[in-house]
Amino acid sequence: xxxxxxxxxxTGDSTLRRFDGLMPGEPQERARLxxxxxxxxxxxxxxxxxxxxxRGNLLLTRLLNDRGxxxxxxxxxxxxxxxxxxxxxxxxxxxxxxxxxDVCSPGRVGAIxxxxxxxxxxxxxxxxxxxxxxxxxxxKLMSIHxxxxxxxxxxxxxxxxxxxxxxxRHLDDPVFLAAFVRALLEPLRVGWRPAFDIPAIGQFAERxxxxxxxxxxxxxxxxxxxxxxxxxxxxxxISRSHVVGIVQDAAAAGLVRRVEEQGSRGPxxxxxxxxxxxxEQFVAMALVRQMVAVRAGLAAIDAP
Numbered sequence: 001x002x003x004x005x006x007x008x009x010x011t012g013d014s015t016l017r018r019f020d021g022l023m024p025g026e027p028q029e030r031a032r033l034x035x036x037x038x039x040x041x042x043x044x045x046x047x048x049x050x051x052x053x054x055r056g057n058l059l060l061t062r063l064l065n066d067r068g069x070x071x072x073x074x075x076x077x078x079x080x081x082x083x084x085x086x087x088x089x090x091x092x093x094x095x096x097x098x099x100x101x102d103v104c105s106p107g108r109v110g111a112i113x114x115x116x117x118x119x120x121x122x123x124x125x126x127x128x129x130x131x132x133x134x135x136x137x138x139x140k141l142m143s144i145h146x147x148x149x150x151x152x153x154x155x156x157x158x159x160x161x162x163x164x165x166x167x168x169r170h171l172d173d174p175v176f177l178a179a180f181v182r183a184l185l186e187p188l189r190v191g192w193r194p195a196f197d198i199p200a201i202g203q204f205a206e207r208x209x210x211x212x213x214x215x216x217x218x219x220x221x222x223x224x225x226x227x228x229x230x231x232x233x234x235x236x237x238i239s240r241s242h243v244v245g246i247v248q249d250a251a252a253a254g255l256v257r258r259v260e261e262q263g264s265r266g267p268x269x270x271x272x273x274x275x276x277x278x279x280e281q282f283v284a285m286a287l288v289r290q291m292v293a294v295r296a297g298l299a300a301i302d303a304p
Contacts, residue, residue: 029291030284033159043283046155048219053151054212055235067194067205068104072112074185075103076122077145080137081178089122089135101188116141146171149180152290155283160291167294170301179300183293197285200278203250209238210246217256217271218279226259226268250275 033039075097079089087093091113095106104112113135116122121141125134149171157164170176195202204210213232220227229247233240247269250256255275259268271279 026288029288033284042158043280044219046283047215047279049151051212051216051219071103071188072098074181077137077181078185090133156287156290163291163294166298175300176297180293180297183296198278198281200255200274201282203253203255207246209236212236213246217269218276226270228268
């Protein structure tokens with residue numbers, strides 16, 4: 001269970017009531033990972049693998065590339081995995097939960113569901129209640145998530161071998177996945193957001209393709225070779241002007257540095273120490289959350 005101690009965060013003229021959303025012992029687990037001498041390398045490899053999985057993949061780059069769409073996809077999976085007899089996945093339920101969690105607007109939920117249906121990632125399903133238009137997740141969407149989870153669990157296996165390896169072995173088990181997804185969602189459902197713990201992430205996570213850009217820049221951090229604006233735009237199927245806006249805001253916050261002389265490639269971008277530290281924190285957080293979710297999935301399998 002996540003901690004439900006609340007705190008108040010002020011943003012401009014508004015006040016946001018939130019929960020810290022931390023699992024018992026989570027800060028210590030994150031600190032333990034970051035204390036490893038090899039963790040900077042592990043975190044960078046995770047970032048490279050995640051960003052590489054999105055490059056050239058239209059479905060990932062357009063449908064699962066910001067916090068809102070990512071959380072919405074977990075909500076879709078959670079409803080899909082509900083036990084027989086439960087309401088299951090419907091447009092109305094998804095809109096209601098997205099609004100309650102401040103994930104996105106009802107209109108955006110409808111647009112994302114429509115795109116998922118066009119790409120064959122969800123489909124209508126028969127339901128005994130003729131008034132309910134139930135939807136189910138197709139194997140196409142499940143395989144996309146499995147590949148993403150496989151990337152993280154392969155990294156987790158480097159630092160927590162038992163959970164990482166056992167999680168990898170159970171990615172086709174619906175009982176495991178139902179509990180795994182629910183555990184990943186639980187902190188979000190009590191009001192926690194990654195930017196509460198790592199404010200620099202907020203510069204990127206709410207922007208279309210922003211977190212992918214941050215991960216890509218983090219991945220090249222030690223090489224000293226800048227990435228061009230055009231390269232980032234092509235890699236993640238977003239407009240050059242949109243990348244420029246993200247980079248300008250990040251530069252103003254001291255997270256990246258513009259490199260104007262890039263020869264024929266145009267201006268480039270390099271991560272600054274503040275971004276490198278934020279992304280190391282982010283990977284540590286993600287790995288701990290994956291570990292907790294694996295344990296929840298294994299407990300579900302072992303339950304009588």
